[in-house]
Amino acid sequence: MPVKSNESYIIFLDSFDGTYEICRSVSNQDGMKIATGIVAEGIRDEKIARLFSNAPELLDACERALQYIEEGPEFGHIRMPGHNTGHDNVGMIRAAIAKAKGEDGKG
Numbered sequence: 043m044p045v046k047s048n049e050s051y052i053i054f055l056d057s058f059d060g061t062y063e064i065c066r067s068v069s070n071q072d073g074m075k076i077a078t079g080i081v082a083e084g085i086r087d088e089k090i091a092r093l094f095s096n097a098p099e100l101l102d103a104c105e106r107a108l109q110y111i112e113e114g115p116e117f118g119h120i121r122m123p124g125h126n127t128g129h130d131n132v133g134m135i136r137a138a139i140a141k142a143k144g145e146d147g148k149g
Contacts, residue, residue, distance in 0.1 A: 048073075051081070051095035053088075062091035101142045108135045 049068045056063055064082040069075050085091045093100075111132055140146045 049098070051098070053091045053095050056083075059084075061086050062088060064091060064095050097142065101139065104135055104139050104142070108132065108139065111135070 048071075049066060052065045052067060054063045054065060055061075061083065062085040063080055064085070066077075066079055066081045067075060068077040082091075082094055085094065137146065
């Protein structure tokens with residue numbers, strides 16, 4: 043049976059050279075740290091560092107939004123005549139998810 047884990051990404055400012063490092067921390071269901079490591083370093087822009095560290099949560103949000111848009115009408119969640127139901131954004135969301143997962147054929 044797989045062990046549930048919780049992962050988080052932490053941004054550190056390297057005081058030596060002024061760049062940012064992204065560190066990943068993984069804890070088991072009891073909160074005990076089971077793995078840590080640097081996943082990126084030498085990032086010069088704080089906004090890029092924040093985007094990188096939050097990418098897993100952004101991907102999860104996009105996947106949930108896509109599921110809501112695709113399945114919403116089936117359950118009566120998205121029924122607003124004359125309004126944008128989000129269906130015109132499905133292609134963009136799918137492309138962003140594929141790119142985030144490396145499934146866009148460009149990497």
